[in-house]
Amino acid sequence: KQEVTQIPAALSVPEGENLVLNCSFTDSAIYNLQWFRQDPGKGLTSLLLIQSSQREQTSGRLNASLDKSSGRSTLYIAASQPGDSATYLCAVRRVETSGSRLTFGEGTQLTVNP
Amino acid sequence: GAVVSQHPSRVICKSGTSVKIECRSLDFQATTMFWYRQFPKQSLMLMATSNEGSKATYEQGVEKDKFLINHASLTLSTLTVTSAHPEDSSFYICSAQRGPGRIYGYTFGSGTRLTVV
Secondary structure (H helix, E strand, O other): OOOEEEEOOEEEEEOOOOEEEEEEEOOOOOOEEEEEEEOOOOOEEEEEEEEOOOOEEEEOOEEEEEEOOOOEEEEEEOOOOHHHOEEEEEEEEOOOOOOOOEEEOOOEEEEEEO | OOOEEEEOOEEEEOOOOOEEEEEEEOOOOOOEEEEEEEOOOOOEEEEEEEEOOOOOEEOOOOOOOOEEEEEEEOOEEEEEEOOOOHHHOEEEEEEEEOOOOOOOOEEEOOOEEEEEO
16 A cells, blocks of 8 residues: 655745755555645645656756655755745655546645745 | 636535535546545545546545535536534545646645534
C-alpha cells in the first residue's frame, strides 16, 4: 500500500526566503506526482505535475523535482511571499488509467511572514 | 484550463435531512470523478470513484447507502448525503481529469463545507 509522507508538517519563514518542502513515497512504481496548494476552506489548486519519466518541472518561482527510485520529491519555492502562505499537498498516482486514484500526503502548512 | 465547478460551497442542514452536492466539469468531459472528504487539519480521504453510466466504487468503510453518488452524464456527478448527522459535517471535494494522464493531472472543485446541526 502506497504511503506518502510530507516533511515538515508546518513551516514558518520570513518573507524573501527560499524554502524546500519534502515529499516521500514508499512505492516507487508511480505514474506521476502532483503538487497542490490549498488555501483555508478552499479546494485544491494544481501547481506542478511531474511524470515518472521526468526529473523536474518549473513554474515561475516554483520548482519541483522527482527522484522516483528513492521515492522522493521536493518543492522549491524561491523568494517566498506572504501570498504563498497555504497548505501544500503532494499526491502520487499509480497508473495512467482514468480511474487511477491519488494518494495524498498530510500536507505542509506554510506561513510566510511579512 | 480545465475547470471543475462544485456547488454549493457551503450548506447548513438539519439532522435527518439529505443534502446534494454537485460537481461539474465545465470545459471537458469526465468519465471518472472522485469524491473526497477532508477533516480539519487533515489531508484528503478518498470516499468513492464515480463512473459515468455505472455504479460508483466506494472505499472501504464508506457507506454507499449513506453517500449516494450519481454520475449520469460526462460533465456532472452528484453526491447526496442522506439522513445527515452532525458527524457527517466535513469538507467535501470532488475532482476529475481533463484528458490523458501523461499530459493532465487532476483538477479539483472548490469544495463544499457541510454543517449538520
